[in-house]
Amino acid sequence: MKIGIVLETKEHEKAWNALRFAITSLGKGHEVRIFLMGEGVEIEDIKDDKFDVTNKMHDFTENGGKLLACGTCIMSRHREDTTTCPISTMVDCVEMVEWADKTVTF
Template sequence: MERVLFVLHDPPYGTERVYNALRWAAQMVAGGHEVRVFFFGDSVVAVAAGQKVPDGYYNTGRQAAALASHGVALGCCGTCLDARGLAEDRLIDGAHRSSMVELAQWTTWAEKVINI
């Protein structure tokens, strides 16, 4: 199976790009592919712990946690976390503070990079 890297940029709410990217990543995992997800910019908020959303509304923290429970690595741009005052201890289990160095490594690891 293929190794796929998803690179996300948009905020988790307001558009459905992050929601759909996480759904897509989950489907790739279900198909037996190896997946990693890197969060840039406002997308780092998608993996903030303790998100409260209205009943019936999607929750990107839960989506990402489900991916992590299937072994998907979730990296967050450290500079982007700092700019938003989001410390690593406020991320869901399975998400970690990352760097451009790790993103470069993941890019060479991947057979496909999906930039959303």
């Protein structure tokens, strides 16, 4: 199955759970893409001892997950493109939803 995830928050536990869901889905043989939107583009800045989002994000990408980030949301926060979260467009988001058999939001 192809699973698309839209993550719109930088809230520690929700971002952590989205990544846990994504990693578990990859482990079950599914293809997974995450599109970061709104404050979700700030996911790399989450620092929390209880909810280790940074390591989960690395686990996701190292296991074949694809991570995209809304360019407009990145630019509105005066952030730059990174190798972990390449700048993407709404067209990319629409294409992810079209590609996915199921789409989940967090």
